[in-house]
Amino acid sequence: MERKIQLKESDIPRQWYNLGADLPTPLLPPLGPDGKPIGPEMLAPVFPMNLIEQEVSTERWIDIPEEILDILYRWRPTPLKRAVYLERHLKTPAHIYYKDESYSPPGSHKPNTAVAQAWYNKQFGIKKLTTETGAGQWGSALAFACKLLGLECKVYMVRISFDQKPFRKIMMQVWGANCVASPSSETNAGRKVLAEIPDTPGSLGIAISEAIEEAVTDKAGETRYSLGSVLNHVLLHQTIVGLEAKKQLASVGEKLPDIVIGCAGGGSNFAGLSFPFVAEKIDGAEITIIPVEPEACPTMTRGPFAYDFGDLACTTPLLAMFSLGHAFIPPPIHAGGLRYHGMAPLICQAIVEGLMKPRAYHQIKCYKAALTWAETEGGITAPETSHAIAAVIDEAVKAKEEGKEKVILFNYSGHGLMDLTGYDAYLSGKLTDYELPTEDLEKYTAALKDLPAAEMRKTGKW
Numbered sequence: 001m002e003r004k005i006q007l008k009e010s011d012i013p014r015q016w017y018n019l020g021a022d023l024p025t026p027l028l029p030p031l032g033p034d035g036k037p038i039g040p041e042m043l044a045p046v047f048p049m050n051l052i053e054q055e056v057s058t059e060r061w062i063d064i065p066e067e068i069l070d071i072l073y074r075w076r077p078t079p080l081k082r083a084v085y086l087e088r089h090l091k092t093p094a095h096i097y098y099k100d101e102s103y104s105p106p107g108s109h110k111p112n113t114a115v116a117q118a119w120y121n122k123q124f125g126i127k128k129l130t131t132e133t134g135a136g137q138w139g140s141a142l143a144f145a146c147k148l149l150g151l152e153c154k155v156y157m158v159r160i161s162f163d164q165k166p167f168r169k170i171m172m173q174v175w176g177a178n179c180v181a182s183p184s185s186e187t188n189a190g191r192k193v194l195a196e197i198p199d200t201p202g203s204l205g206i207a208i209s210e211a212i213e214e215a216v217t218d219k220a221g222e223t224r225y226s227l228g229s230v231l232n233h234v235l236l237h238q239t240i241v242g243l244e245a246k247k248q249l250a251s252v253g254e255k256l257p258d259i260v261i262g263c264a265g266g267g268s269n270f271a272g273l274s275f276p277f278v279a280e281k282i283d284g285a286e287i288t289i290i291p292v293e294p295e296a297c298p299t300m301t302r303g304p305f306a307y308d309f310g311d312l313a314c315t316t317p318l319l320a321m322f323s324l325g326h327a328f329i330p331p332p333i334h335a336g337g338l339r340y341h342g343m344a345p346l347i348c349q350a351i352v353e354g355l356m357k358p359r360a361y362h363q364i365k366c367y368k369a370a371l372t373w374a375e376t377e378g379g380i381t382a383p384e385t386s387h388a389i390a391a392v393i394d395e396a397v398k399a400k401e402e403g404k405e406k407v408i409l410f411n412y413s414g415h416g417l418m419d420l421t422g423y424d425a426y427l428s429g430k431l432t433d434y435e436l437p438t439e440d441l442e443k444y445t446a447a448l449k450d451l452p453a454a455e456m457r458k459t460g461k462w
């Protein structure tokens, strides 16, 4: 039995997979402020046209430029590993495999799209990228990519994470980026929030508003905004993860997985691993596909399917997604990357279609799972990834109870070596669970009633 399944560089996937081409019921279109579908040109002040083309593409396969592959070879293909030590500990007949995305220099899956986005922006003549970051994984990934490609980078980091994770800021600085706490006094959006709630922990929605504002107000037109999750082109760039995994499983004679799991904040690592398997499911394979989110930010499990803005200042187009409302301020849980109010429209439509079954977990359960992982497989996982591990453990225990040799595949989206404050709180018994109170859910989602309704369309096959 192979514990580390390597893929040769020459076997790296040379195309990304676009689930949008295969979804049985297509996505609802993004809408402008007037409630009408937007055209690609409306996104042009925010993103370069070559990425907008990917965003709206209906092609199934999109070539990965050779220059991007040349950068990715620094850490790709990543190993697929068999978690035999966890299997033994659980005494499960399940085969547990994980794609180790913590191998990238910044330590997560995020550089897969950061490198691609920086490259396409550079091709388009852009000199500077702005972005937001929650846990800091995305900000450090974009800083890394911009450094390699010679672009300037400005990161608005959600205040709570800025305070909890100072080392992420230093990583961004090492890669030459300018990182400020959000809300900041540098933008109108930030100043407005600070005037209303001076001690706010911040949110991704606020940080996105600040980063977009800086990009669109650059008079020279040389700045664009870059998003680390949610959008179609971001998920597209991550599919290299699932495409590699498919080849790796086949190379050791393993069947298609019975269960595919990933944590989901905006959905990019989960989508990257799962979409090539969603394609198999659409073609008839029986695969249970599970995105996992925190109970404190239960977008997919408790949010309504609605048209909503991606940011607090309502500057983005309206996207059809499960949402807790764009004004949602999540409780300060440690999985900073899982605190977004919305979810990738491609994932949401797949959930509506019945192709995926989301679930939510409390953070104490996830830290317990992370400790089991550290004691068996050895790695110290990101708090986001621990949500996936908790689900893997539940499914492996279930396989044991059922006496079934199931194949479970999950995305090990990042290491947690910069996230030790959460472990400290857990180990000293100070960690608490937060369940979003129904009255808060109703308060934040009330504003959605004034926006266009999103119809839940499905074929009924799944």
Ligand SMILES: Cc1ncc(COP(=O)(O)O)c(C=O)c1O
Pocket: 108, 109, 134, 135, 136, 137, 138, 228, 229, 230, 263, 264, 265, 266, 267, 268, 269, 270, 336, 337, 338, 382, 384, 385, 413, 414, 415
């Ligand atoms: C390690 C890790 N995993 C998962 C996520 C969640 O993001 P996404 O849902 O886009 O994969 C983040 C976001 O910061 C992260 O840092």
